[in-house]
Amino acid sequence: MSDITASSTGDSLSQPTVALLDYGSGNVRSAQRALERAGAQVTVTHDPKIVLAADGLLVPGVGAFAACMEGLNAVHGPRMIGERLAGGRPVLGICVGMQIMFEYGVEFSDGEGSEPALGTGEWPGTVEHLDADVLPHMGWNTVDVAEGSRMFAGAAADERYYFVHSYGVRKWELMTDGHTEAPLVHWAEHGRSRFVAAVENGPLWATQFHPEKSGDAGALLLRNWVDSLR
Template sequence: MPSSSTDSPSVALLDYGSGNIRSAHRALERAGAEVTVTRDPGTVLAADGLVVPGVGAFAACMAGLREVKGDRLIGQRLAGGRPVLGICVGMQIMFEGGVEYAEGTGATAAPGAGEWPGTVERLDADVLPHMGWNTVDVAEGSAMFAGAPANERYYFVHSYGVRRWELETDGRTQAPLVHWAEHGRSRFIAAVENGPLWATQFHPEKSGDAGARLLRNWVGTLRPSP
């Protein structure tokens, strides 16, 4: 998918049955991207950026992702240093596994795409889902949150999250930036910047001006194809 004559970066919004993606489509266009909703492998691999949305249960999203070979396409893009942005369950499936609907059944966690080690588990809170606006503890030097004022709020809708960051670094590569939030008795990962792979537990497309700034920051990192 070549970039348009306006030199807007091309973004493939992965269509794998994860729910309503119209708001993400509109938000990305407002952020300056030329957006195509697609499951075509060639389009996904050729785009300047790939967005992986996600609404619903972890296992169901992974089943839909595998049906369109999305996990392989994500891996191929990242192997080539090509940007990927995961949103909500689209962030969760980047981890090794998720326990949603497996608790109390004796079943193991449903496998994820495995780009990061770790398990998506139920938050420890009296009120679930965690629904509404919350602040994020942003790591120093973030490009994702560049320009964001202190105590900026973002919109979350989830009952599960990743409560430990388990990726070890060898000191030879830049360490990922991990950003955190809290709900109830749980501290959980709100967002990650790891080279070409960025992801947010919250919904930037539903986070008003704060989310729009974040999406502009991501789109601004994309280099339009010649």
């Protein structure tokens, strides 16, 4: 697998380059294989030159919010994410890779309190415990897709996606001033919680579910993202 040394030319027939951010958060190989099947040339890396030069950056995430942020900070991930987004360069976050795009994550331990952790702050809001009798929320669920979605283009309305999480964003707090395009926020429900399942906000897309584990439905979403990089 060769390193990415420059972004693609924009030729519709070219293979988009994707940097899959390696910061010690779980097994990235399933995401790599899914992206390659979607038509991307993938490099697993935390090299800033490669991350910033790629057509797209995928930020995975498995486990606890605070632990993921610790790993991300160790490789200067927030700075690289911020630099890409400042230049309108696409980023996709998956699972905790979506959660860390928010300001705060609250980890509940023994029920006697909470410990907030700082996220990257790309979006305002807090990742908090879901209100449900059964946790983690593990398995297949539908998504209430906002009208005009590019991420879910071509997907059936009753399509199901694979989730594994106990925490989520239950309130969308980003306000728009009327001069910028409003984000598309997609929702799902588990127990007594309605939570953010996915977001499309300019160059920043993210999913709480795992598209790489969601069969044909997830493969379609990844193709839509990879195609948007051309």
